[in-house]
C-alpha cells in the first residue's frame with residue numbers, strides 16, 4: 204500500500220482534479236484505490252458521489268469521516284472505525300469529506316502542542332485519520348490511498364502529509380503559484396523534524412504503528428488551465444521557465460537536506476512528471492457525469508473533435524500514472 208497526496212498551499216492549481224483522474228486511471232490499470240477527502244471544501248467528494256449520497260453520509264450517524272473523529276474532537280475517546288463508501292462496480296472507495304473537518308483542523312493545532320510535549324493524547328489525535336484509513340486499506344488490500352488536501356499549511360494538512368509515503372506538487376505558471384511554493388520545503392522540514400523528534404522520544408507503547416513522518420517529494424506537475432486569466436503568453440512562459448528553479452531551491456533542496464548535486468537542467472528531467480492540459484469544456488461534462496474525462500462518451504455530451512481530446516486525455520494520464528508508479 205502506498206499513501207500519496209498532491210499538495211500545494213496555493214489554491215486552484217489542479218490538485219483535486221488531477222488526483223481524481225490519477226485515481227480512476229490507477230483503477231483502470233487494475234489497482235484498488237481508496238480516496239480520502241481531507242479538504243473541508245469537499246471538492247473531491249462532489250466529483251465522485253451524487254449529492255443525495257453525500258447528504259446521506261453526513262446525516263446518518265456513523266458514516267462521515269467527521270463522525271469517526273467526533274470522540275477525539277470532543278475529548279471523549281479514540282477514533283471510531285467506519286467504512287468508506289464504495290463506488291458501484293469499481294474497485295474505488297472514498298472516505299467523503301465534511302465541512303465540519305475544519306473543527307478537527309482547529310482541534311489538531313492543540314494536539315500538535317501535545318505532540319511536542321510528548322503527551323499520548325496528541326499522538327492519538329494527530330494519527331486518527333491515518334489509523335482509520337490504514338485499517339480499512341490493510342483489510343481490503345488497497346494498493347493506493349490518495350489523500351486530497353486543502354490549500355493551506357494548517358494542522359490537518361500537517362497531520363496528513365506526515366502520514367504520506369510520497370507527495371507531488373501541482374503548479375500553474377503564475378506569480379502566485381511560484382510564490383506559494385517558497386515556504387513549502389522549509390515548512391515541511393520543520394514538521395518532519397518535530398514529528399520525528401517526538402516519536403523518537405515518546406515512551407508510550409501504542410497498539411498501532413505511528414507514521415514515521417517521511418513524506419518523500421516525488422515530483423511536480425504543471426498545468427496551464429489558468430489561461431483563462433488572459434495573461435499575455437509571455438508572462439506565463441516566464442513563470443513556466445522559472446518553475447524548476449523554485450522547485451529545486453524551495454522544495455527539493457530543503458527536503459533533500461543538501462545543496463543540490465541536481466543541475467537546474469536536470470530538475471525538469473528528474474522531477475517534472477507531467478503536464479496537464481487545459482480540458483476546458485470537458486471539465487464540466489466530467490463533473491456532471493461524475494466520471495473522469497477519459498471515460499466520457501457521446502451519452503455524456505461528447506461530440507465531434509471532443510472524442511479526440513478524450514483519447515488524448517486518456518493517453519496523457521496513462522503516461523502520468525506510469526510515472527507516478529515508477530516514482531513511489
Ligand SMILES: Nc1ncnc2c1ncn2[C@@H]1O[C@H](COP(=O)(O)OP(=O)(O)OP(=O)(O)O)[C@@H](O)[C@H]1O
Pocket residue numbers: 213214215216217218219220221242244246352353354426428479480481482483486
Ligand atoms: N486540466 C484542467 N483544465 C481546465 N480546468 C481545470 C483543469 N484542472 C482543474 N480545472 C478547474 O480549475 C479549478 C481548480 O481546480 P482544482 O479544484 O482541481 O484545484 P485545487 O488545487 O484542488 O483547488 P483547491 O486549492 O481549492 O482545493 C476547478 O474549477 C477545476 O474544474
Ligand SMILES: [Mg+2]
Pocket residue numbers: 218219220242246352353
Ligand atoms: Mg482541491
